[in-house]
Amino acid sequence: MAKVSIRGLFKMYPNAKDVAPAVHDFNLEIDDSEFIVFVGPSGCGKTTTLRMIAGLESISKGEIYIDDQIVNNLPPKNRNIAMVFQNYALYPNLSLFENMAFSLRLKKMEKFEINESVKNKAKKLQIEHLLDRLPGQISGGQRQRVALGRAIVRDPKIFLMDEPLSNLDAKMRVRMRMELIKLQRELGVTTIYVTHDQIEAMTMGDRIVVMNGGVIQQVDTPENIYNYPANRFVAGFIGSPPMNFIKGKLVRQDGRLLFAHDRFALEVPADTAGRIDLKYKDVYGGIRPENMTIKPYDGGDVAGPSFRGTIEGAELVGADRYVYVRFGGDEVIVRVDARERHQNGMEVLVSLEMDRFLCFDLHSEHRIS
Ligand SMILES: Nc1ncnc2c1ncn2[C@@H]1O[C@H](COP(=O)(O)OP(=O)(O)OP(=O)(O)O)[C@@H](O)[C@H]1O
Ligand SMILES: [Mg+2]
CATH class of the missing domain: 3.40.50.300 (P-loop containing nucleotide triphosphate hydrolases)
Structure with missing residues (x-):
């Protein structure tokens, strides 16, 4: 040996x-x-x-x-x-x-x-x-x-x-x-x-x-x-479908850290936020397809860590379904149970598990969270 x-x-x-x-x-x-x-x-x-x-x-x-x-x-x-x-x-x-x-x-x-x-x-x-x-x-x-x-x-x-x-x-x-x-x-x-x-x-x-x-x-x-x-x-x-990356900015506001996109802002959990250096502004937010859920958007206020998008298409892969959701010029893939069916073109609310949300520096691409 x-x-x-x-x-x-x-x-x-x-x-x-x-x-x-x-x-x-x-x-x-x-x-x-x-x-x-x-x-x-x-x-x-x-x-x-x-x-x-x-x-x-x-x-x-x-x-x-x-x-x-x-x-x-x-x-x-x-x-x-x-x-x-x-x-x-x-x-x-x-x-x-x-x-x-x-x-x-x-x-x-x-x-x-x-x-x-x-x-x-x-x-x-x-x-x-x-x-x-x-x-x-x-x-x-x-x-x-x-x-x-x-x-x-x-x-x-x-x-x-x-x-x-x-x-x-x-x-x-x-x-x-x-x-x-x-x-x-x-x-x-x-x-x-x-x-x-x-x-x-x-x-x-x-x-x-x-x-x-x-x-x-x-x-x-x-x-x-x-x-x-x-x-x-x-x-x-590593991971299939791959992790989703969303371009955004880190913004500090009233002691909180927000990940800001043109269309929405997500609050980064305090323990994660505490570990991110203040010098980072432009980042990629990273979230895996299994760390998001979708539900039909009912027209009300968007509360919690979520954003609105439109279903572009879906792929059935055995027990899972990969749903493509578009928001503005961006797109994410969400992995849902195959029994969950959604119409193409439908407006949905995408919710994120923020404790699984990662941040990468836009320039070096190193993980910073
Ligand atoms: N004999 C050689 N002469 C010159 N360049 C080579 C030679 N063998 C490999 N390379 C180059 O070295 C780099 C690494 O090649 P290598 O074969 O180690 O890649 P690999 O990771 O094994 O790829 P693959 O998954 O396709 O097998 C490549 O850019 C390749 O073109
Ligand atoms: Mg080889």
């Missing part, structure tokens, strides 16, 4: 010197046995970082340590790392048994030991009965298991996985997600898992590393990332 320490990691591809670095000032401490997920949009540097840890890509600046040993110049085969790729990279002409045994044969392990180890790991992955087949003769999910099997027979100190489930259909993906976590817990191997799927990140990671443009945006538990996003990027990237 191993801990990994990444300090000041920086990567500039030699053929891309005129553009931004692929990875910039990357610092991270990964605990022994931890399941950590790198998540972020396409091109944010996830694979590059993973390949530097594996030793498959050179490091431009910074250090990577595995258990206090600097590995910058250690060849991949000496790092005791196993990597699982998106396309599985199985040998098509070798049986599943031979695919799994491959690295053990290279290590010159005894025949009976190889046999024992492969059978044992295959049993864990429920592919014992398939070992004589070729990769072309099994399903995608089973191929995925073989790729995993090939990684775990080597008893590595670290697993690196780059979008290993993205070739599977949605149902299989959910199942494999659970099985992977179970397997990782059982083996206790430190795992770094790359995905661009925020749901995968939320459900699998002990901690999540959110990346954008080669830079870490936030490292924290799924709960904290969801409830206390460090900035507007993280707030918008």
Whole structure:
């Protein structure tokens, strides 16, 4: 088992010197046995970082340590790392048994030991009965298991996985997600898992590393990332449908703090208001779709933390309905129970749970509340 320490990691591809670095000032401490997920949009540097840890890509600046040993110049085969790729990279002409045994044969392990180890790991992955087949003769999910099997027979100190489930259909993906976590817990191997799927990140990671443009945006538990996003990027990237952002101004009035939009003002709860620096004026208000409710507007005064809007449309998504509400030039998505039906064009009152209302500085986009 191993801990990994990444300090000041920086990567500039030699053929891309005129553009931004692929990875910039990357610092991270990964605990022994931890399941950590790198998540972020396409091109944010996830694979590059993973390949530097594996030793498959050179490091431009910074250090990577595995258990206090600097590995910058250690060849991949000496790092005791196993990597699982998106396309599985199985040998098509070798049986599943031979695919799994491959690295053990290279290590010159005894025949009976190889046999024992492969059978044992295959049993864990429920592919014992398939070992004589070729990769072309099994399903995608089973191929995925073989790729995993090939990684775990080597008893590595670290697993690196780059979008290993993205070739599977949605149902299989959910199942494999659970099985992977179970397997990782059982083996206790430190795992770094790359995905661009925020749901995968939320459900699998002990901690999540959110990346954008080669830079870490936030490292924290799924709960904290969801409830206390460090900035507007993280707030918008994690969660589906995404958090709503409304441009407005912070105004202090009679000892109260108001979030003021052209059409309405919302009182920021006192304990939140007390933590916001006076220097912030222009902000984005952030509220998640599940932290609002709607009801038909009856023409009376608007009381409490709410504003008027018009229903533009709705999407039915299983047990939920996502309702699009327009107010002036802005729009929010509200998540309601699917049994709640509203007519398009109807005037509604949108009410906000203000204790879930976040403020982000308009310029730096950092969360300030
Ligand atoms: N061999 C290479 N030469 C030059 N630039 C590269 C090379 N590989 C990747 N890049 C660039 O480095 C940046 C990071 O790429 P990387 O593959 O790490 O992204 P990623 O987060 O894994 O994206 P995806 O989710 O699409 O797999 C991108 O801008 C990419 O174009
Ligand atoms: Mg990638």
